[in-house]
Amino acid sequence: MTFVNRLAAGTLALLLPANPVLAADLRIALAAPPTSLDPHFHNNGINNAQARHVFDSLTTQDANQQIGPGLAESWVLLDDVTWEFRLRRGVAFHDGTPFTADDVAFSLERAPDVPNSPSSFGTFTKQIKGWTIVDPYTIRLHTDGPSPLLPIDVSVIAIISRQHGTNASTADYQSGRATIGTGPYRLAEHVPGDRMVYTRNEAYWNGVEPWNKVTFRITPVGPARVAALLAGDVDVIAEVPTTDSARLRQQVNVRLWSGVTNRMTFLSVDVHNEVPIAGNISDNSGNPLPRNPMRDLRVRQALSMAIDRDAIVERVNEGEAVRADQLVPERFFGYNPAIRPEVTNPEGARRLLAEAGYPDGFRVVLHTSNDRIVNATRTVQVIAQMWGRIGIRTTVETMPHTVYSGRTARNELSQMLHSWGAGTGEASGTLVGIAYTRGGAYGGSNRGRYSNPQVDAAIRQALVTVDEDKRRAILQDTMAAVMADRAIIPLVFWVSTWATSRDLVYTPQANQATLAMALRRAP
Known part of the structure; x- marks a missing residue:
């Protein structure tokens, strides 16, 4: 069983900037804060969505949760208990250090074993009993019996840097000290319970994002999120209250994007x-x-x-x-x-x-x-x-x-x-x-x-x-x-329904994730 690097045209278009020359800031209102920016601390939808801005995974899920290549270009089942992943060359962490198979091994070791995790990522790694680093860009994962879902499971495991993650605590990721990934954005500021601010990674391996800066604001009350959008204080709101959907559809300067x-x-x-x-x-x-x-x-x-x-x-x-x-x-x-x-x-x-x-x-x-x-x-x-x-x-x-x-x-x-x-x-x-x-x-x-x-x-x-x-x-x-x-x-x-200003397009995510990467300027 082999996966080749083949993405649907619509998904590939989503991953690339619609207007690379247009740089702007983006303001997004979320209904709830992440419990942590440590990508391995809490298997939680909001946390995982935030992690995707900073960190990549071996495989990725598109808007419909179909699996595609990520930091791994391809993978093959060598036998019933061995998966081989071929990694991308030329990928660097935000500080410029190269990404290699050693970082994958470190991430798989850490993900299921973060202290005090309320919901461990061990669910997705429990079948992995070991690994072999063949070379800096090839790693083989050995499983405890046949594991046909392994390429799906690793799509939710963020790959972190061994250099910055060794001895790093969850608090170090909260503060930003260890929050250094290979993803499309860098963490610039985190005020727990209030906001997360990201700046784009100008050297991102999958194409530079169109947004200079992305600010996520935490606005728990639904009507307050709606009011902020209508006042122009934010560009996007997540979790549009169902009671406000009909009214927002009447607004000429607002667009709604819904998906099952x-x-x-x-x-x-x-x-x-x-x-x-x-x-x-x-x-x-x-x-x-x-x-x-x-x-x-x-x-x-x-x-x-x-x-x-x-x-x-x-x-x-x-x-x-x-x-x-x-x-x-x-x-x-x-x-x-x-x-x-x-x-x-x-x-x-x-x-x-x-x-x-x-x-x-x-x-x-x-x-x-x-x-x-x-x-x-x-x-x-x-x-x-x-x-x-x-x-x-x-x-x-x-x-x-x-x-x-x-x-x-x-x-x-x-x-x-x-x-x-x-x-x-x-x-x-x-x-x-x-x-x-x-x-x-x-x-x-x-x-x-x-x-x-x-x-x-x-x-x-x-x-x-x-x-x-x-x-x-x-x-x-x-x-x-x-x-x-x-x-x-x-x-x-x-x-799930997202509301945006008139000049934006949002691709609804089946996993309810609110992502800057799913936003583009309207044609």
Whole structure:
């Protein structure tokens, strides 16, 4: 299996400056700050997007998360457990030191082992058991068994400088002392929680960017971001509130750019505990139930059948979402076209509840964070109404994400609204994260403790199957099995919208990243 340096014309055009002679400053308003500028500290979408301005990776993901060459010009599978990456010559770090295979080895060593990481990059490196530097521009990665997804996994590992990274702490990257990469921009200033300022790398190997300086400002309140754009204080805003989209489309000096993302809003229910978690489920009089109704497939089918996903798209998200009937969007590898959309059927749902022994329903509490998932509070309120129509009397409880994540990790909640973004562009990453039995290296975001040994075995098989057609079939069958179990109930895929001044063009990113490299002057 060999990859040659071949990019789609549209993607290549995006990577090159539209007007190389035009130099200007760019001001972008973000909804939330990165938790760190250390590219290996926290596997987080905002952090990873910021890292891409300063650092490159061996392979890259385009706007649709398709893999292309990065610091590696090509790669080849030499045998079942050895990948060889041929590196670009003539690439330099921002300080002028040459990039070599030794920097790749150093990065792969550091990425999974940063102290106090809240979400380690070890997920993407765990299959690598060693490497051999053949020469300064060739490195072989040795894996623990077949690893067909390795070229995808390394696309999220930033390559850092051994010279500047040796003994450097996360604080050194925050301050900028160690923030020296091979990427299109250099870090000029970082005020945590307030702004990041970058200046362009005039010697960038992939073509000089058109922006002299890029300033990211942190503006958490949606209406404040909108106001800043309309006042001309910023050129671009991320995460346009769905409530403001229609108004902004009426503005002659504003352009909106929308795209379906990899991020899904879904429900996860407790199928692990035989007795309901205290305070989460009760009978209609408020008394504890002797057994957990969520362990009955008919109950879970009823909950899913009662939800009108199209109404959530239109009424809750003002059309700025796409209904979800499986765990990855249609364009993803492993999407199963044979899975039929769930038909909303309250009458059928009531019949299923009666068959399960709950003709009069019962009471539940539905939880969500109120500061991380788009329109989360409105979503759970609408679902509570829909479940109420089939006899599931639902109380909604919301809380800050910092509290919510801790409670879900401690297995304190039974019915939960979550979101998930498939960072690899393939269904295996999603299945590993939220459908695999929780424990060990996999299932870290499986909050409802769903567990199906056959599903686990199929996921493990997919992860070591090199033949793409066979792997696709395994993933599609696994997706069908997970959907049939209804422990994870998909609702919608997010549509992310960016707003820019009239003279700019933005290419929406499936991973929701806000990138200066995706912005160009309008023709």
